[in-house]
Amino acid sequence: MPLPGGHEDFSRRIFHCGRTQRHITIPEHTAYSGINNTPAEANVTQFHGKTKICYGRYALETLEELPTSSAFVVTDPFMVKSGFAEQVTSHLERRSLPHATFAEVEPDPSLETVMRGTLEFLRSGADLIVALGGGSAIDTAKAISFFAHKAAPELPRPLLVAIPTTSGTGSEVTAISVVTDKAKGVKIPLNDELLIPDVAILDARFTRTVPPHVTAATGMDVLTHALEAYTSRNNNAFTDILAVQAIRYVFSFLLKAYQQMEDMEAREMMLLGSCMAGMAFNNSGLGLTHSMAHALGGQFHIPHGLANAVLLPYAIRFNSFDAGVRYRELARIIGLPHANVEEGTSSLIGAVQGLNEAMGIPAHIRNLKVDEAAFRAALDSMAAHALEDMCTQSNPRRPSLTDIRMLLEQAW
Numbered sequence: 252m253p254l255p256g257g258h259e260d261f262s263r264r265i266f267h268c269g270r271t272q273r274h275i276t277i278p279e280h281t282a283y284s285g286i287n288n289t290p291a292e293a294n295v296t297q298f299h300g301k302t303k304i305c306y307g308r309y310a311l312e313t314l315e316e317l318p319t320s321s322a323f324v325v326t327d328p329f330m331v332k333s334g335f336a337e338q339v340t341s342h343l344e345r346r347s348l349p350h351a352t353f354a355e356v357e358p359d360p361s362l363e364t365v366m367r368g369t370l371e372f373l374r375s376g377a378d379l380i381v382a383l384g385g386g387s388a389i390d391t392a393k394a395i396s397f398f399a400h401k402a403a404p405e406l407p408r409p410l411l412v413a414i415p416t417t418s419g420t421g422s423e424v425t426a427i428s429v430v431t432d433k434a435k436g437v438k439i440p441l442n443d444e445l446l447i448p449d450v451a452i453l454d455a456r457f458t459r460t461v462p463p464h465v466t467a468a469t470g471m472d473v474l475t476h477a478l479e480a481y482t483s484r485n486n487n488a489f490t491d492i493l494a495v496q497a498i499r500y501v502f503s504f505l506l507k508a509y510q511q512m513e514d515m516e517a518r519e520m521m522l523l524g525s526c527m528a529g530m531a532f533n534n535s536g537l538g539l540t541h542s543m544a545h546a547l548g549g550q551f552h553i554p555h556g557l558a559n560a561v562l563l564p565y566a567i568r569f570n571s572f573d574a575g576v577r578y579r580e581l582a583r584i585i586g587l588p589h590a591n592v593e594e595g596t597s598s599l600i601g602a603v604q605g606l607n608e609a610m611g612i613p614a615h616i617r618n619l620k621v622d623e624a625a626f627r628a629a630l631d632s633m634a635a636h637a638l639e640d641m642c643t644q645s646n647p648r649r650p651s652l653t654d655i656r657m658l659l660e661q662a663w
Contacts, residue, residue, distance in 0.1 A: 298489040298534050299444070302424045304526060306453035306519070311414075313452055314342040319379035319410055322350040323372045325392035326383040330354070330416070335457060339383050339414065351375045353395075356384060360391040361433045368395045373403060382413045382448070383457075386420035389413045393428040393446045400445060413448040416457040418508075418521040419469025419556055421476060421529020423451035438549070447533075453526060455519035463509050466521075467610035468556030470505040473497060473525045474603070475559040478567070479538035480531035481581065482574040483645040493531040495584060500524030502585050502602065509610050536645030540566040543659060545640055546633040551621050560612045561619065564600045565662045569654070571596045574647040616663050626663060630656055 305313045322343050330336045331354045343350045353368045372380065372395050382392030396411045413423035422428075428441045461469070477497035480490050500520045507517035543566070544558035571578060571592075579595025582588065587602055589595035604614065613619060616626065634656040637643065643650065650658075 296487045298487060299447075300489075300530060301444070301447045301449070302530075303450045304424070304453065305450065306523065306526075310452045310454050311338065311342055313450065314339065314381070314412070315346050317379060317410060317412070317450070319348070319377075321375065321377040322348055322379040322381055323375050323377035323395075323409075324350060324352040324354075324381045324383060325356065325368060325395060326352065326354050326388050327356040328354055330383050330388070333460070335416065336383060338457075339381060343381075348379075349377075351377065356388045356391045358387050359429075359431045359438075360387050360394070361431050362439065363433070365391055365394045365398065365430050368392075369398045369402070372396075372399055372409075373406075377409065378407060379410045379412065382411070382423075383416065385415065385417040386422045389415060389420070389422040389448075390428040390430065393422070393448065394430050394441060397428065397441060397443065397445050408445070410450070411448045412450040412452060414452045414454065414457065415522070415525070417461055417465065417469050418458055418518070418525040419472040421473070421525050421532070423448055423453075424526055424529045425533040427533075451526060453519075453522050455515055455522050458518050458522060459512055459515065461512075463512070464611070466505075466509050466512075467612055468554050468560065469525075470501060470508065470521055470556070470610075471560035471563070471607070471612065472556035473521065473528050474501045474505070474606075475540050475544075475556075475563050476528035476532045476537065477501065477524070478563070478581070479540060479642075479646075480528065480535040482570060482577050482647050483532075483535040483538060484647060485645050486535045490531040490535040493527040494535075495581070497524040497528040497531065498581060499585065500527075502606070506606065506609055537642040538566065538646040539569065539637070539643055539648075539650060539655070539658075541642040542637040542640035542646070543633070543655065543662075545642070546636040547616065547659070549636070550629050550633055551619070551625075553619055553621070557612065557619070560607050561614070561616060562658075562662055564603050564607075564614075565658050567596065567600050567603070569650070569658055570646065570648045572648065577647075616659075623663075630659060633659060 326336050353371050380392050380396050382389040400408050415423050426444050426447045428446050429438055431438050477494040481494040504517040504520040507514050508521050540563050543562050548555050548558045575592040575596050578599045579589045579592045582595035582598045587598035634652050637655045638652050
């Protein structure tokens with residue numbers, strides 16, 4: 252199939268979309284603040300739930316029922332080597348659906364990888380994109396779909412299906428995709444409703460080989476998503492329902508999934524919880540834990556879920572004056588002591604710390620193999636980046652630069 256405007260022009264248009272159109276990007280060091288980010292005094296509250304969610308034993312069979320003529324599978328080399336990609340393509344073949352596979356996704360996917368994938372997708376003529384993998388694969392597929400539409404708006408937008416293989420990011424239901432410009436060393440977070448997948452297929456069998464330390468970190472990412480969505484300035488009745496259920500699932504099933512890789516009930520409940528938390532924060536936004544985790548992880552290459560897990564107890568205490576009533580309610584819901592706001596808040600912090608400890612997650616940044624001199628040298632920069640991060644806008648308490656610096660020092 253001929254490419255619109257030729258290879259050279261197409262490449263330029265992809266980079267133009269990613270770097271200069273401010274309405275589809277978020278500045279460096281920022282992140283998503285939620286679709287429902289209208290002022291608190293507004294009379295209309297919105298909840299967006301675009302994605303059709305399919306889960307259960309036969310969820311993969313959904314691929315055989317989609318109204319499409321050819322497919323483009325986006326995944327990583329491990330998914331191919333492990334045979335997981337074949338589990339997906341076999342359902343496409345049952346329908347005699349032509350398909351091509353792009354298996355070049357790397358961690359922190361680069362803009363160059365997205366560009367190559369977009370070119371291959373357009374050459375394929377497919378009208379279905381299937382993302383298989385963790386957050387990186389899903390983000391890549393979302394970006395390919397987005398850039399293909401921007402570069403060739405005359406073509407119908409492809410149907411986008413996301414099949415997560417980890418329980419953490421919730422990317423299968425969110426409007427965010429993060430790609431990296433490795434030449435400049437910056438991340439480009441895209442924020443657009445076009446990035447929300449049309450279908451999410453949740454099959455816990457894909458998650459049962461996830462090692463315990465990854466299960467722990469991604470599971471604490473789910474908890475942080477849900478807790479911050481529940482206490483966000485932009486929360487609403489619908490996000491509360493989803494966030495609370497996700498929190499219940501984490502406290503009931505995360506440790507089981509960590510201790511027993513083959514516990515499929517625990518795996519499925521964590522996968523559902525991840526999706527619910529994603530739907531919640533996609534509408535409400537997040538908070539200061541994520542802002543600091545973005546800054547800390549970007550500076551010292553700490554896995555995002557792990558950074559969230561370490562920082563979360565400190566952020567809860569910081570927010571307790573403004574969000575203490577909500578923390579107490581969560582303590583009640585999960586069966587912790589909650590006689591008053593202080594007891595409920597302390598109980599919740601203790602439960603988070605206990606979960607971390609049970610899974611070998613340290614209580615302090617200094618135990619994450621971060622050099623103290625480097626940490627202290629970067630404190631002001633990290634605090635500034637966290638303050639500018641859009642997640643901070645929906646945090647229940649408005650922090651100052653000094654507040655964030657103090658929190659990072661406490662977490663050290």
